[in-house]
Amino acid sequence: MTSGSATEQQWARIRGRMRQIVGEGAYKSWLKPLTLLGVVEGEVRISVPTRFMRDWVSAHYLDQLRRLWQEENDAVHTVEVTVVTPRESAASGEGAPAEARPVSEAMPNLNGDLAAYGAPLDPRFTFEDFVVGKPNELAHAAAQKVAEATTVSFNPLFLYGGVGLGKTHLMHAIAWHIRRRHPTRKVLYLSAEKFMYQFIRALRFKHVMDFKEMFRSVDVLMIDDVQFISGKENTQEEFFHTFNALVDQNRQVVVSADKSPSDLEGMEERLRSRLGWGLVADIHPTTYELRLGILEAKAEQHSYDIPRKVMEFLAHRITSNIRELEGSLNRLVAHAELVGRPINLETAQDLLRDLIRANDRRITIDQIKRQVAEHFKVRLSDMASARRARAVARPRQVAMYLAKRLTTRSLPEIGSKFGGRDHTTVMHAVKKVEELCSLDPAFNEEVELLKRMLEN
Ligand code: ADP
Ligand code: MG
Numbered sequence: 169m170t171s172g173s174a175t176e177q178q179w180a181r182i183r184g185r186m187r188q189i190v191g192e193g194a195y196k197s198w199l200k201p202l203t204l205l206g207v208v209e210g211e212v213r214i215s216v217p218t219r220f221m222r223d224w225v226s227a228h229y230l231d232q233l234r235r236l237w238q239e240e241n242d243a244v245h246t247v248e249v250t251v252v253t254p255r256e257s258a259a260s261g262e263g264a265p266a267e268a269r270p271v272s273e274a275m276p277n278l279n280g281d282l283a284a285y286g287a288p289l290d291p292r293f294t295f296e297d298f299v300v301g302k303p304n305e306l307a308h309a310a311a312q313k314v315a316e317a318t319t320v321s322f323n324p325l326f327l328y329g330g331v332g333l334g335k336t337h338l339m340h341a342i343a344w345h346i347r348r349r350h351p352t353r354k355v356l357y358l359s360a361e362k363f364m365y366q367f368i369r370a371l372r373f374k375h376v377m378d379f380k381e382m383f384r385s386v387d388v389l390m391i392d393d394v395q396f397i398s399g400k401e402n403t404q405e406e407f408f409h410t411f412n413a414l415v416d417q418n419r420q421v422v423v424s425a426d427k428s429p430s431d432l433e434g435m436e437e438r439l440r441s442r443l444g445w446g447l448v449a450d451i452h453p454t455t456y457e458l459r460l461g462i463l464e465a466k467a468e469q470h471s472y473d474i475p476r477k478v479m480e481f482l483a484h485r486i487t488s489n490i491r492e493l494e495g496s497l498n499r500l501v502a503h504a505e506l507v508g509r510p511i512n513l514e515t516a517q518d519l520l521r522d523l524i525r526a527n528d529r530r531i532t533i534d535q536i537k538r539q540v541a542e543h544f545k546v547r548l549s550d551m552a553s554a555r556r557a558r559a560v561a562r563p564r565q566v567a568m569y570l571a572k573r574l575t576t577r578s579l580p581e582i583g584s585k586f587g588g589r590d591h592t593t594v595m596h597a598v599k600k601v602e603e604l605c606s607l608d609p610a611f612n613e614e615v616e617l618l619k620r621m622l623e624n
Contacts, residue, residue, distance in 0.1 A: 178240040179204045185236055186229070198225055203252070210245045212237050215252035219378075222249045223284035226369060248373075285366055285382055287358045293340035299465050301458030304334055307449040311338040314388075314420060315345035322447035324411070324421035328428055329451030332489030335424040339390045342422060346388060353387040360396040364403040383410045390422040394443070398434030408439050421446075456620065459483040459493055466494065472501050478516045485524045487623050492527070496520050531574045531622055533585045539622055540567040543614075552587035566615060568594050569601035574622055 183202075187195040201221065205213035214233075216222045226249050237244040295315070300308045307327050314325050327335050343355045358366075370379035383389065389410070397403045414421055425432060429444035454462075460483040467474050478500070486493045500511045503519055517524070537551040544563035551564055564586060571582045572594065579591035586594070605612040 175204070175207055178237070182233065182236045182240060186232065189232065190229070198229065202249075205250075205252075207241070207244065210243045212244055212247040214247060214249050216249055217252065219251050220284055222251050225249055226373070227284065227366070285358065286356045287362055289340045289343050289357060290336075293337040294344050295341045297465070297469070298334065298337055298341055299458065299462045301455060301461055303452035303454055303458055304329075304338075307334070307338060307451045310447050310449045311342050311422075312345075314422060315342045316349075317420070320418050320420050323415050324423050324443060324446045326429060326443055326446060326448045327422070327424045327451065328426065328448070330426065330453060330489065332491035333451045333454065334490060335451060336392055339392055339422060339424060342388070343390065354385065355388045355390070356383070356386040357390040357392070359392045360394045360403075360407075363391055363407065364397055364400060367403055367406050380410070384413045384417075386414070386419065388420045388422065389414055390424075392424050393426070394423050395425045395427060395432055395435075398432060401436070404436050404439055408436070408442070411439075411442065454487065454490060454493075456483055456623070459487070459490075462490060462493060463497060466497055470501070472497070473504075473510055474500065475510070475512065477513050478511055481513055481516055482520075486520070486527055488527050488530060492523060496523055525576075533571045533575060533577060533582065536567050536570045536574065536622060537585070540564075540570065540618060543618055552585070554587065565597035565600055566618065568597040569615070570619060570622065572598050574619065 183199065186199050190199065198221065201217060202225065203215045205215050207213070212233075214225075216225060230247060230249070234244070234247045237247060295312065298304075298308060307329070310322075310325055311327070313321065327338060329335060339357060343357045346353055346355050366379060370376045391407070394407075397407060411421055423443060428448060428450065429435075429440050432440055432443075435443075460479060463474075463479045463482055466472070467479065474497070482493065482496055486496050499519055500516055503515065504511045538548060540563050541548045541551055544559075544566075546560050546563050550560040551567055553560070555561070568582055568586055568589075571577060571585070572579070575582075577585075579594045583589040583591050583594045601615065605615055
């Protein structure tokens, strides 16, 4: 072992750098207690006093430590963290500090090992802060049921839906709820990505038994974004076994994904089918009402002073997902605070130009053609055909009207997408549909419905 003064000096510099990078608090808790044992053939050996610290440091700081070591010494290829308990180190004279086991503040009521495997919970993601609407009511009800249940009624609860629609929020809400009501129950929440990472590390550092034990000891296991392990066979295999072990012991499992179980490509058939055995609840794209409700809730919660018109404008135009909707609201509020003036419609349009454009772009003319053809039960090709029969001409006009209303394309551009029609034809279609809408409430409703489906 070369633990001469050069190595000691390198270690001192690395510790100094880490202190700058992670800040005083984290440094004191996690890095100060590390003891350098030495460097052997490019392998840096570091000891920590507890297993918990080893896992935490490995999960959070190992890459950084390795990088800093490599900057100091390019012979270094690995950094290995091992547990040397204070008694052992006293006996061997290594002198590891006997610090008390640190407890992360973000993880109350949990023993340290569990905290090291899980991911922290966002304090804002509670049931109280979740706005319920048609698109998410089933998922919300199912999540609440799981949170309040004393016995397992469906296993797993499988939540799925597009990005930014509230899957993670609901999972954290379950965890917070259980933690508050039953502090002794072990709830473990983590992403599928982190699950895989932990598993790979367990294999590499030969603590697979610890890994298995840990995951099989929880009362509620929640794995977020399970689509991440698509195509990752070994991780799927391990997850499948963990999953079955928990279900066999009547423990609750909650899983989220961006697709339904049957649509998860790259997922082993038995896992896919197993994931669909419990309750599968999807979160639909947002509606105007839900978006407005969320904006109102957030504004009230933070006592933001936002004119109603501005909120309606946001709810109309930021349709992609709730994350972007929140982002737009925050941007407006930040601006208002900065300039010391409340937001009006004009500044909102101005400040959110890029977001709105991105949201508008999401609706394409092809999408409109498809949706309209499907709705009126005509062939997609008839959207561009020369047929003039009312049965196809009317739907075509509706589609042109929607293309004008929902996209930023010009009349000639729209005409060209409908079989090379002239811009005056498109204009005529727009007028015709407007007229019909004002005369016929049923038709109006139909067009509104199509519009809403496309906007979502
Ligand atoms: P996902 O995991 O489905 O991608 P998230 O749960 O991360 O989405 O939600 C994105 C953001 O939108 C979060 O800030 C979350 O709090 C918020 N959000 C989502 N759904 C709702 C809702 N129904 N009520 C209030 N906020 C919500
Ligand atoms: Mg998520």
